Amino acid sequence: MLEPMTRWEIKSIDEQQAAQLAASLNVSPIIGRLLLSRGIEETAQAEAFINNDKQDFYDPFLMDGMKEAVERIQSSIDNQERILVFGDYDADGVSSTSLLVRVLKKLGADVSFYVPDRFAEGYGPNKPALEKAKEAGTELVITVDTGIAAVEEAKRAKELGMDYIITDHHEPLPVLPDAYCIINPKKPGCPYPFKSLAGVGVAYKLAHALMGEPPGDLLSLAAIGTISDLVPLVDENRLIAYKGLKKINEGSYIGIEALLSVSGIDRPVDSEHIGFGIGPRLNAAGRMDHAEPAIHLMLTDDDETANQLASDLDQLNQKRKSVVDQMTKQALQQAEKQFNHGQKFLVISGENWHEGVIGITASRVVEKFYRPTVVFSIDPDTGLAKGSARSIEGFDIFQALSGVKDLLPHFGGHPMAAGMTAAADDLHILAGRLNKYCDVMLTEELMTPLTRVDCECKLDDITIDFIEELNRLAPFGVDHPKPKFVINNVQTSGLRKIGKNQNHLKLSFVDEELQIDGIGFYLGDKYAQITPDVKVSAVGELSINEWNGFRKPQILIEDLKVDEWQLFDLRNEQKIQEQLSGLPKEKSLMVAFDEQTIKHLNLQELKDEIFSFDEIDREMLKREYLVLLDLPYDKKQLQTLLHAEQFPKRIYAVFHHKEEHFFSEFPSRDHFKWLYAFILKQSPLSLSKMQTVIARYKGWQKETIQFMVNVFLDLGFVKKDKDVITVVPSPQKKPLIESRIYQQKQEQMELEDIFCYSSYRSLKDWFNQWRLEGDTIEEATSCELQGLY
Structure with a gap:
């Protein structure tokens, strides 16, 4: 038996409804099941989901404040007023800033941008930056991916005589900033039909409104920010990602091309390439230093500049990885001690840890121990600790931290992540209260990782044609992940460990003449836990393995289980x-x-x-x-x-x-009769001499002779005094089987036969x-x- 590493939650599907949906779309039945599992039930809805090319963007003027923003920006352009785009330092903020600057320049605006320093200024608009902008002659400030919570900063902009337009996608607070206008689909009363745009998605809608049509050249930037910010990849986000990836694959801005090159990404580019290649490099600038180089890369039209900036970002990303690895090693050591002591909420801290990557470190700890975690960087000079928290499926970390907000002077977040500050001296109190909360709220089931499985498939379902059909559901991302399938109780063959460190698993799933390869990255330890004769169940994604001109389907295994002993x-x-x-x-x-x-x-x-x-x-x-x-x-x-x-x-x-x-000689009844007669005739006699003589004469092993003598001793047929054997006069007649020694010899032979x-x-x-x-x-x-x- 092999227990799975995670809880497999397989969605319940109405098979008849799935078959009807698949038939109406002329797709395979499994595609129908997948669409149902994603909440897509109607034929028209499913057709729209599959056929991205036929979809249109929503009217940007459905967003509250859009009309006022366009009119004010157009007036500023007409009057050549100085405009400042105030952005954020993550990949979404970089993309948003670059996108809006590009469209405003295209419209002839006098525009510049400003992104705060994460370490010196912190997140969001700040008064000194606005005051500096006013001194430079700025008359209009437009925020992107930020500003919805900056009430005091909006007030200060108004006092300075600057108009202040907010474009953001974060959750509004009860009190909104007093701005010229606010564009945010989550703003109370906003009728826009899709609420989950990224910051760059809101900026793209503003560009759409300014241009009078969806600007195709800006879609690549919109896709990068949307995918990198991990917003739900559904509805209009899905359309932005799909069309943006298509634009990137056709050829996009020089800066994006340079990033693809240093990232080692070949076309076709998909959402994973953005999420794990482009996004981290754009994020690295703001995490390790300042985001400006990343924005300049997205704005430049010069090859040499682009290549240099892309190389710089790549080096920053390498540095970021090194810092994360070092911090993670220290954090995991702390986490292991807390985990082994039964702590359910891990509170980790270190002096002068890099604030830009504590969130990544927290994620690494959660991956390893699957416990809600907060990682703090302590400033020993001020005694303050800045923290970043990450949660597990089903546990609302924002709610948990809300119960200790008296220890957190600054705190914000959502169910899966949060940021905060605390006094370093209070961290042990914080840990105690959070763990007390978890003793009640965090069950054993929640502390077991969850894998959501879309549906079961058979080996004969796994074909190249089917996997290519699956790609019609791309791009994949948050709330629309790559489909995961389970195959149940299948025979395997060719089980082996592969890789330089032998830490990956390779096997084939076999059903009669059908054979599908499977590979499990970092599952090499399962090799010693699966015997060749058992049937295996596996969860994973499907892909096409292309090598040397050959293409064949394979399963990328994420988890395995064996139900039989x-x-x-x-x-x-x-x-x-x-x-x-x-x-x-x-x-x-x-x-x-x-x-x-x-x-x-x-x-x-x-x-x-x-x-x-x-x-x-x-x-x-x-x-x-x-x-x-x-x-x-x-x-x-x-x-x-x-x-x-x-x-x-x-x-x-x-x-x-x-x-x-088993392989030693077991004497027959005749052997015993002959030996007893010999002893009777020669008694008394030396056992050692007798063994030598009989072994030479009869060819018996000395151990066999010793065993037979022991049986006689056990039955009371003979006596032994040191090395001398004598016959017992008139012994009681007993069968050989009554000897305990005889029985044990037989038993041991049988045990060896069975078990050895x-x-x-x-x-x-x-x-x-x-x-x-x-x-x-x-x-x-x-x-x-x-x-x-």
Whole structure:
């Protein structure tokens, strides 16, 4: 048995409705199931979803404040007033700023931009920056991706005599800034039909309104900001991403081309390339230094400048990775200690940690331990700690932190992430209160990672044509992820570890003559947890593997499970300690019937985890993995171990034995008759001399002769004084089978036959027979169980 790493939540689908939807669209039935799982139920809605090229953008003037903004900007252009675009320092802010500056320049505006320094100024508009803009002659300020919460700053702009237009997509506060106008689809009363635009999406709608039509050349910037900001990739965001990616693949701005080059991204470019290649490099500027170079890159039309700026951003991104790796290593050490002490909410901190990447570090900790986490950077001079929090599925971290806001002078966020400041001296109090909250609100189920599966598929569903059909649902992103499929109980072959560090898993899923390859990145540890004979279930994404001109479908495995019990055959394994040391202590029961086995197998380092048969109690029998290091003295001992409340999920068979009873000579009745007659005739006689003489004369092994003599001694037929053997006068007649030594020899030979020299299949069949018939085992075993308990 192999437990999955995550909870598999498979969506329930109305198969009849899915089939009808697929038929109406002339697509495969699985596509119908996928559309239903994404909440797309009507044919017209599904056609619109699939056929992006036929979709139109919403009228930008449906957005409250758009008419006033366009009129004011047009007046400013006509009168050659100086306009300042005030942006943000993340990828969305960089894209928004670049997009609006480009369209205003195209319209002939006198425009410049300003982005605050993350470290010196913090987030959002600030009064000194506005005052400086006024001194430079600015008459109109337009914010992008920021400003909706800057009430005092809007007031200051008005006092300075500047008109102030806000374009933003963040949640409005109860009190809105007193601005010339506010463009935000989330603003109370705004009738715009789609509320989840990114900051760049709102800026694009303003550009659309100013130009009178959707500006195609700006779509590449709009797509980059939309995908990078992790907004839901549905509705108009999906249209922006689709058309923007199409524009990028046709050829876009020089700065984007330069970024694709330094990122090593080849066409066709998809949403993953943006999310993991372009976005991080644009973000790196604002995280590590200042966002200006990223904006200049998006605005330049000079090849040499673009290449240099792209190279600079790439270096900043490398530096960012290095800083994150170093901080993450330290953070994980703290997190592991807290995790091992049962903490459910991890509060991590370090002096002078880089504030620009504490959020990434928090995400890394969550990935490793799957616990809500906040990472603080402490300024030792001021005693203040700036923190960034990340949550897990189903746990509202904003609500949790709201309960300790008396310790957080500055705090904001949403259910999955938050930012805050606190006094460094209060962090231990903060941790205590958050963990007390989690003791009530955070269940074991929530602390198990969740994998949402769209639907089940069979191996014969997985074809190149089907995977290409899946691509009609692209682009994928937040709220519209790449489809995940489950295949259930399929035979595998060719299981092996691959990669430089042997940390990836490769296998094939087989059904009669059909074979589909699967690869699990960073799942190499599963190799030792899956036996070749079992059927495996897997969750993953489907892709096309192209190599040397050949194309074939494959499964990118994310998680695996085995529902049946497994037998791991370690009978010929040389590195036993290496195999066993990785087993979880709390799940494993390691048994050595002979205490010398630990020494013979060089398992001294594991001796505290190994138990003799007599040390085992009822609680130990509840463990899921049974490790049999050597042979029992009789089958009843093994049957006792297997007669637990639940049959083991895994059995590890080592069955070390120092004597090979099965291949040694077992004397017949005639052998015993001849030897007894010899002793009777020669008595008294030396045992050692007798062994030598008989071994030479009869060709018997000395061990066989010793065994026969021991049987005679056990039955009372002979006596032994040191090395001298004499016959007992008129002994009581007894059959050989009454000898305990004779019985043990027979039993050991049978045990060796079953457990040491049988094939894997025969050995598993024996355990399976016991598993199925264990409840009807002979009464003797039941008695032994009573004695054990």
